[in-house]
Amino acid sequence: MAGRVDALYFFLVAVTIFFSVLIAALEIYFAIKYRRRSEREFPEPIEGSMKLESIWIIIPFVLSMVMFVWGASVYFALYRPPRNALEIYVVAKQWMWKFQHLDGQREINELHVPVNQKVKLIMATEDVIHSFYVPAFRVKADVVPGRYTTAWFEGTKPGRYHLFCAEYCGTNHSAMGGWVDVMEPADYQAWMSGGSTEMSFAALGQKLFQDLACHTCHRSDATGRGPVLEGLFGKTVTLAGGGTVKADEAYVRESILNPRAKVVAGFEAIMPTFQGLVSEEQLLQLIAYIRSIGPSQGQAAATGAAADDGSPGSVPAESKSPQTNPSSTEPKSEKP
Amino acid sequence: MSTVTLPVERSKNYLNVDYGVKSWLLTTDHKRIALLYLASITFFFFIGGAFAVLIRLELVTPPGDLVSSETYNKLFTMHGIVMIFFFLIPSVPAVLGNFLVPLMVGARDLAFPKLNLASWYIYNLGALFTIYAIVSGGVDTGWTFYTPYSSSYANTHVIAAALGIFVAGFSSILTGLNFIVTIHTMRAPGMTWFRLPLFIWAHYATSLIMILGTPVLAITILLVAFERLFHIGLFDPAYGGDPVLFQHLFWFYSHPAVYIMILPSMGVVSELIAAFTRKNIFGYKFVAFSSVAIAVFGFLVWGHHMFVSSQSVYAGLIFSLLSYAVAIPSAVKVFNWTATLYRSSVSYQTPMLYAFGFIGLFTIGGLTGLFLASLGIDVHVTDTYFVVAHFHYIMVGGAIMGYLGGLHYWWPKITGRLYPEFWSKIAALIIFVGFNLTFFPQFILGYLGMPRRYHAYPEEFQVLNVMSSAGASILGLGYLIPMVYLIWSMRYGPKAGSNPWPATGLEWQTASPPPTDNFLETPVVTWDAYEFTPENQRTAMVEQRM
Numbered sequence: 001m002a003g004r005v006d007a008l009y010f011f012l013v014a015v016t017i018f019f020s021v022l023i024a025a026l027e028i029y030f031a032i033k034y035r036r037r038s039e040r041e042f043p044e045p046i047e048g049s050m051k052l053e054s055i056w057i058i059i060p061f062v063l064s065m066v067m068f069v070w071g072a073s074v075y076f077a078l079y080r081p082p083r084n085a086l087e088i089y090v091v092a093k094q095w096m097w098k099f100q101h102l103d104g105q106r107e108i109n110e111l112h113v114p115v116n117q118k119v120k121l122i123m124a125t126e127d128v129i130h131s132f133y134v135p136a137f138r139v140k141a142d143v144v145p146g147r148y149t150t151a152w153f154e155g156t157k158p159g160r161y162h163l164f165c166a167e168y169c170g171t172n173h174s175a176m177g178g179w180v181d182v183m184e185p186a187d188y189q190a191w192m193s194g195g196s197t198e199m200s201f202a203a204l205g206q207k208l209f210q211d212l213a214c215h216t217c218h219r220s221d222a223t224g225r226g227p228v229l230e231g232l233f234g235k236t237v238t239l240a241g242g243g244t245v246k247a248d249e250a251y252v253r254e255s256i257l258n259p260r261a262k263v264v265a266g267f268e269a270i271m272p273t274f275q276g277l278v279s280e281e282q283l284l285q286l287i288a289y290i291r292s293i294g295p296s297q298g299q300a301a302a303t304g305a306a307a308d309d310g311s312p313g314s315v316p317a318e319s320k321s322p323q324t325n326p327s328s329t330e331p332k333s334e335k336p
Numbered sequence: 337m338s339t340v341t342l343p344v345e346r347s348k349n350y351l352n353v354d355y356g357v358k359s360w361l362l363t364t365d366h367k368r369i370a371l372l373y374l375a376s377i378t379f380f381f382f383i384g385g386a387f388a389v390l391i392r393l394e395l396v397t398p399p400g401d402l403v404s405s406e407t408y409n410k411l412f413t414m415h416g417i418v419m420i421f422f423f424l425i426p427s428v429p430a431v432l433g434n435f436l437v438p439l440m441v442g443a444r445d446l447a448f449p450k451l452n453l454a455s456w457y458i459y460n461l462g463a464l465f466t467i468y469a470i471v472s473g474g475v476d477t478g479w480t481f482y483t484p485y486s487s488s489y490a491n492t493h494v495i496a497a498a499l500g501i502f503v504a505g506f507s508s509i510l511t512g513l514n515f516i517v518t519i520h521t522m523r524a525p526g527m528t529w530f531r532l533p534l535f536i537w538a539h540y541a542t543s544l545i546m547i548l549g550t551p552v553l554a555i556t557i558l559l560v561a562f563e564r565l566f567h568i569g570l571f572d573p574a575y576g577g578d579p580v581l582f583q584h585l586f587w588f589y590s591h592p593a594v595y596i597m598i599l600p601s602m603g604v605v606s607e608l609i610a611a612f613t614r615k616n617i618f619g620y621k622f623v624a625f626s627s628v629a630i631a632v633f634g635f636l637v638w639g640h641h642m643f644v645s646s647q648s649v650y651a652g653l654i655f656s657l658l659s660y661a662v663a664i665p666s667a668v669k670v671f672n673w674t675a676t677l678y679r680s681s682v683s684y685q686t687p688m689l690y691a692f693g694f695i696g697l698f699t700i701g702g703l704t705g706l707f708l709a710s711l712g713i714d715v716h717v718t719d720t721y722f723v724v725a726h727f728h729y730i731m732v733g734g735a736i737m738g739y740l741g742g743l744h745y746w747w748p749k750i751t752g753r754l755y756p757e758f759w760s761k762i763a764a765l766i767i768f769v770g771f772n773l774t775f776f777p778q779f780i781l782g783y784l785g786m787p788r789r790y791h792a793y794p795e796e797f798q799v800l801n802v803m804s805s806a807g808a809s810i811l812g813l814g815y816l817i818p819m820v821y822l823i824w825s826m827r828y829g830p831k832a833g834s835n836p837w838p839a840t841g842l843e844w845q846t847a848s849p850p851p852t853d854n855f856l857e858t859p860v861v862t863w864d865a866y867e868f869t870p871e872n873q874r875t876a877m878v879e880q881r882m
Contacts, residue, residue, distance in 0.1 A: 009713050009783070016703040023674055023699050027692060030677035031684070034613075040877065041614070041681045042868045048619035048672075056671040057664060064660035067710050072653055074712025079649050094489075128485040129579055131644065131719060135785020138716040142645045144580060145484055146573025149646045162794060166644075166719040166787045168478045170485060171405045174790035276574075 001153065004074050005138040011070070015063060078139065081152040085120035086113065089201070089284045092123065092130035092143045094169055095176035098281065102288060104200040105192055109178030111163065113155055114188040120152040122249050124280040131167035134180050140166055148250050155182030205289025208282055212274070226271060227264045233294030238265045252287050349752070349849040364449035365852055370435035371750070372456050376463065377423050377431065378819075383470075384418035385812065387411045392774075392808040395801045400792035408791040409476040410492065414469075416479030421501050422463055424735055425593065428600035429546075430459070430511055432742045433539050435750060437515055439843035439850065440533050442524025442859045447517035448510075455510035462504030469496035478789060480590070483571035483582040487563040494564060498557045505550045508596070512546030515539050524842070526861035530624070533841050533865050534610075534617060537624040538603025541631035545592045545599075549635070553589035556582065580645055587638035595634040598698075598730055599627055601738025602669055605691050608741050609673050611839035612688035613680035616866035619672040626665035633662040643714045652711055659709035666702050670695060685837070686760040690741025693768045697733025701726060704779065722782025728775045740767070740818065747822065748832030752849040755825040759817060767814035773807025835875070840866050 034043075088111070089100040099111045113119045123132060123143040132151055133140040141151035155161070165176035183191060199207075209215055217226035227237075236244050237251070240263045245251050254261055256278065259271035278286070350367045360368060391411050394402040403411070434452065438445050446452050469475050475497040477486040486494050519532070519540050559570050560582070569575030571582040610617050617623055639647060639655030673695055682688070704726045707713045717723065748754050777800040782788075786797045793801070835844040840863075846855050863869050 005712055005716055008710065012707050012710065012713065019703055020699050023670060024696055026674050027677065027695060031682045034677060034680050034682050036681040036683045042873050043615055043679055043681050045616045045867065046618060046679065048622065052675065053619055053622050057668060060664055060667045064663055064706065067706055068657055068660050071710030071712040072656060075652065075715065076649065078712065078715055128489050129482060133787060140644050140715050140718065144646045146578065147646065162785065164787045168789045170489060171409065174400065174792045
């Protein structure tokens with residue numbers, strides 16, 4: 001991608017130099033050639049020329065349309081995440097980047113990825129807007145409270161690359177950065193298997209699933225009051241009142257925080273909101289868990305989830321309805 | 337020059353008609369109000385400049401070692417707020433526009449002289465809030481006030497700063513209203529729309545933006561204050577709001593605000609080029625309508641500030657397309673100014689040097705805007721120093737160059753005195769060199785990936801930052817020199833005749849400084865803008881020899 005962005009960039013540099021030099025040269029040439037030689041000099045007025053006006057409207061217009069189309073095609077490539085990308089969850093907070101590899105490793109302000117592997121980031125923030133920016137990969141995407149945003153890149157050369165927060169986020173904004181380490185596959189494997197003895201993200205999610213008593217309604221044997229979550233992730237869900245939605249990260253997140261927004265067909269809207277009860281990081285743990293019990297252990301998720309609508313705008317904004325704290329509809333099982 | 341000067345009674349003009357503080361603070365003369373504004377905005381220019389000095393000093397070295405992060409964040413925030421809302425937006429319109437709109441259309445004053453005075457007081461009320469925000473500890477949200485940082489997280493004086501901007505906005509609404517009504521209803525006999533100086537067209541277009549855009553900013557900034565105070569859920573998802581909504585509302589005003597700052601300077605440049613080439617502006621109607629086109633299209637491009645904000649990619653597509661549309665009228669202006677020089681009679685007096693500087697720097701500023709309008713490149717360079725360099729080329733290289741050029745050009749009219757030509761040329765040169773050394777390296781810094789608003793930065797960016805800081809010290813010096821000789825000239829400068837350059841506008845057909853009512857008798861216009869009729873050629877030459 002860096003090559004494609006730079007090709008366009010240098011095209012624009014060339015256009016800029018051409019027009020700047022043209023204008024400067026004409027100004028200087030005219031200024032010298034037509035310098036005032038006598039105070040009695042009053043040049044003949046010239047009204048203008050329709051032909052010239054047309055020329056310098058049409059040429060810039062055509063050039064700008066080239067820039068527009070070219071820029072748009074690069075942009076779509078930048079924002080449409082490829083299939084079969086390695087997916088990593090990112091939680092931004094003042095003033096650090098937390099990275100969660102789905103199979104265990106967790107890191108802060110440092111992201112290890114294998115070389116020549118497309119990497120897709122699914123990003124959330126605990127507080128204000130941040131922006132994930134790796135200049136070497138020409139990738140930048142805001143991380144916006146209340147929704148998931150995505151970004152993707154591919155490191156084509158092993159090395160350490162600057163990671164910055166590009167959206168001003170408060171006191172230590174300039175310290176909210178780190179490195180992306182692009183590693184040879186063997187080194188990456190060694191790194192992945194070494195170190196951490198912590199529970200995997202999905203396992204943390206499973207524990208949370210129990211602690212929040214989600215399992216009392218979402219039972220695996222289809223006898224619960226909520227939909228079965230096994231095999232759900234990445235599938236298309238039919239909603240009550242018609243319509244469908246893909247069970248991706250954004251949908252699961254919305255269903256936890258604002259359960260009445262999109263109720264699955266055949267179920268009552270009885271689930272309470274968990275807004276304010278779970279952090280963005282915990283939400284991602286829950287999602288990782290649901291994903292891990294998805295079709296064929298997340299493989300489908302890796303290829304299918306949100307792959308078609310990677311555009312950040314297609315991720316629905318959260319909590320459009322006021323936070324209600326339903327007490328009457330709260331399932332009894334919620335109270336131990 | 338005649339050697340025998342008879343002792344004549346000093347003619348009364350707007351400056352000596354009355355003395356005393358009260359005669360200034362209660363004046364309804366648009367020329368005096370322009371000078372009140374001049375004093376206020378010059379004060380804020382040096383305040384904002386002082387913040388910039390500290391920013392550039394901090395950035396000489398990579399670690400954040402001169403001031404703390406909190407302080408640094410307040411410095412760039414206050415630099416932005418002061419320079420944009422209290423210097424650039426009022427600069428050309430409230431000083432030069434206030435002074436010149438009635439003179440140029442041949443009117444005795446603006447349509448609503450009392451509202452005009454009220455606008456200055458409102459500006460100062462807003463300024464008081466801002467000064468309070470500064471001295472009580474500052475504000476650190478960035479001039480953009482992005483939510484939810486500004487509404488829920490920042491613990492600095494956000495509300496005072498927001499109120500300052502809210503209040504000051506009304507002064508620009510009143511100024512815009514006054515200009516529109518004046519231009520519509522108070523033109524002298526014969527002053528048809530297409531005989532108006534392009535300065536007036538530019539101010540007309542600017543006034544439209546002021547009236548239509550400023551209320552949106554006022555409402556938005558007030559909503560941020562409300563969310564901060566009462567937690568109404570508008571922008572913070574924690575209360576059920578949407579942070580991107582704020583960005584839409586904010587840029588709906590703040591992108592057109594860029595044109596509030598640059599259009600009046602474009603108007604100034606048209607006047608300067610016409611005067612110092614003794615030529616009518618090539619393609620007058622194209623230049624006139626390009627101002628209106630910029631004002632209209634300017635309202636439709638705000639989303640190009642949000643290409644990485646998680647806005648829909650399809651919205652991004654439309655905003656990118658429209659952003660290119662707004663580039664065309666700007667290009668049309670530059671080409672027409674250049675063509676005006678053809679077969680003209682170019683004189684290199686100081687205001688013309690500023691006009692040349694404006695064209696060169698605005699061209700670079702405008703063309704680098706195309707990078708940011710291009711979706712694919714914007715992703716990489718947005719929120720980096722590339723953006724900082726780009727908008728300083730427009731705001732400082734464009735708007736301030738135009739303002740200084742205009743201030744020099746009309747200085748003899750405003751004060752009745754000439755400034756020293758040698759020093760003014762030196763200053764113009766120093767400003768041009770200092771400006772480029774300050775901001776050109778920032779384009780490269782941005783392309784290399786240095787984010788903006790960084791208190792500390794990686795070491796590989798140091799060389800370019802040192803160049804930028806060195807340039808800033810030259811630029812700062814360049815701005816101090818006119819301050820000295822302009823003030824000096826008010827007392828010691830040679831007296832200026834009514835039309836020292838000479839130029840063709842109505843403002844040059846009355847005394848310098850003009851009488852309180854501008855014209856001794858209502859002018860009747862029988863010539864086109866910038867037309868040197870045989871008669872005004874003759875009077876211009878007589879004036880020259882005096």
